[in-house]
Amino acid sequence: MANMVLKAPRPGYTGYVEQEHHHDYGGDTVFGFWIYILSDCVLFATLFAVFAVLQSNFAGTIQAKDLFELDYVLAETALLLASSFTFGLAVLSANKKSMAGLVVWLGITFALGAGFLYMEINEFIHFTHEGAAAWSSGAWSAFYGLIGTHGLHVFAGMLWMLVLFGLLFKEGLSDNNIVRLMCLSLFWHFLDIIWICVFSFVYLMGVL
């Protein structure tokens, strides 16, 4: 084989690898955010565990059974579920590179989230007036701790949407903005999943 002749290299061949395999940094970011979501899951699990342990310790204060209004909770649930759906439509618009669609659906999601938060705060004020304040008893502390943490998350998600609006108007549908939108999408759908557990375990089982 010593007399084998190598073919001449193709024109422009340098011997170096010119095209590195594209590394998906955006994917790493979304995966990292997914890990954060899972750690948030553990946070909510502890709050659910506290609620489960303390839920009957009313210590003479008004009972959850006498205070919960299921039609009100159903309306809150509808708002949050609808907002989860409209966020999905916002992501679909972004995938179609439709800036107008994205802004409209994200705006509707923001409005639905605001409606949910308004109803929740209203409910807290109503409960507190009825004698079920956060400091009244163990059961009510656990209730406000759990629901309030969820509400704070919704509030954080809405702030994030406002920031994203600013970035979208500044940079348009850049790769960075798409990654931000994907992370927020995970966050928002996650909050809806937590709310499923809230209305099932806190409200529905609370009135049984």
Added chain:
Amino acid sequence: MNTNDTHSPGGAAAGSLSEYLLGLSLSVILTAVPFAVVMSGTLGETLSIILILLCAIGQVMVQLVFFLHMNTSSQQMWNSVSGIFVVLLVVILIVGSLWIMQHLNHNMLMGH
């Protein structure tokens, strides 16, 4: 050639409108059923609790699949594996807390 072009970052597949609509309809049904049962009060307490639990688990699954687009593709393996690990943590946390506190109540309050 580059499969990443057709997917959103993180291996999260871009859903379609029909997927979101199906997820929404299933979620509405799985919300309406437990609310209707509890508000009408037709079923007994035990049956209602079982139904609420089943609908909650069902709706969480529906939203994971149709809204968060989780599936078993190898691209998403780490998402799923870390998710399953956290489910295990959550179960240990909640069941463990209830178990310990029930024993504590039993020994401290219900005793002599």
